[in-house]
Amino acid sequence: MTSLRYDLSVRSRSQHLFAVTLTIPACDTDVLTLSLPAWIPGSYMVRDFARHIITLTAADNAGNVLPVTKTDKQTWQIKAGKQPVTVEYTVYAFDLSVRAAYLNDEYGFINGTSVFLQVNDLPAASCEVTVSLPESLSHWHVETSMQPDDTNGTHFICEDYAELIDHPVFMGECVLDSVTVQGVEFVFLFSGKTPVNTKRICEDMVPVCEHHLNLFGQPSPVDRYVFMTLLSESGFGGLEHRSSTALLYPRFDLPLEREGGGKTDQYVTFLSLCCHELFHTWHVKRLRPSVFLKPDLSAEVYTPQLWIYEGFTSFYDDVTLARTGLISPEKYLEIVGQNLTRLQLTAGRFKQSVAESSFDAWTKFYKQDASAPNNIVSYYVKGGIIAFGLDLLLRRKSQGNVSLDSLMQALWQQFGAEETGTPDDVIETVCRETFNIDVSEYLQAVVYGKEDVPLNQWLADIGVTLHTRPKNSASDRGGVPPLPAYQKHHLGAAIKNAETGVTVQVVFEDGAACRAGLQVNDRIIALDGYVVNDILLQRLLNQTGESALPLTVLRDGRLLTLSLPVLEERQEACYFTIEDKEKLAAWLATA
Structure with a gap:
């Protein structure tokens, strides 16, 4: 079998450079064509990874330099003359995210789409990867979900290029732990030396892993799965892969080894992120739109189905925590209320x-x-609320016999297990043909139309009532009942404190700021003659009895005076109350 060999090494940590040697066997073509993807599956933006390739040379077996021509931003041609070819190139790696490549003094991380060149003339070739570390870095650990081909864990094999680029690679200092659930090993890796409480995280993730494995049924598509978390001072992200996920998370938002106590909001968010990305193992990596079965990674690939794949997953990432007892029903409803508030703020x-x-x-x-x-x-966000509503609608129409779980299982059995790809009308079709339930009117209104999800029609079935209220403060995310002190009048803009005054970041449509003529990047120096910060500005708005107040604004070097109308705070914050705990518990228990 024809095989491509990639040798990945660290060229310079201080300059953030990886080196790759690609060995290509002889093939029946005079001119080889090599390319690098422009985007990575799961992150739908053209990122032009090839811009980070710094040098690229090619030679034959005798060491003779071969001519290389770059034909576009991400494609190279080599005059190989049907001979074996060795390509050497360097990659700049300083993107601290889950999407590309990163290298510093502590660790290195790569997604294959940003580092491994594809040999277009050998699409079916298997791929071998060797991670070569210098003696000075012999203490670094190498981790990936690729199949190892040696006992040292530095040589790996993949069936083809598509598999090669779907296994991120970590090398460096890290904290490791693992747990086995229903025969599947789940590995938890955290970059660096932060004393993360991996035992607690493993224990908390066991019921999440069980939930997903039980929902989709056996056999599991993976026998080993890696949660690869890059720890940083700040930052947030997750990207799914076929047998792993790459995560980015603030290091001190996680529980540490000697800490006890309950779950902080930040830790709950981490568990939800892990839950979300693991769910994608079934629902995105295998069950996916038809156009993503063999996507063209050189250009955009369009689908109207992302609301199904990210929206449904966003519903399951939080409800799973409630179903498994990792968070209380009250905490779950708080999170859904926050999501609804985000949606309400979006004109x-x-x-x-x-x-x-x-x-x-x-x-x-x-x-x-x-x-x-x-x-x-x-x-x-709206996709998750649509999934919530669809679950309630299916239960209502089937007298409780069909739920979103039933739909997920049908989707997996019909399209995911064999990876046949879903058509755009898959939800309507499966509901009608598998369950004899017509959801077309609902989908037309909330998916293809622009109507809000009518949750109040069905919430009584699970013992819950939805309320709206004014925001308690500018930082209020919703999800909880009103406080005695709340915002009486709204600014209608997102702001942040500046050295003097506040800077406008967003002007919301038809709000007070919009009517006053405020613009993004304006600096509000004073309101009603008083120099303000974010808190004082709202206090002055709350206490005034005037119909308008003067704003002193600095805009691009010009000092302006605007008139800010005083408008009542909108009812945009959402929260739930539980009217029947038994009904809610029964809904959460029906997994």
């Missing part, structure tokens, strides 16, 4: 459907500007 939900948001993810959702809340809707 873009009246302008863009989630199907359109999915299709335009490449240029709108992944390239948001300061006015994004006014113009687009998140297929993650």
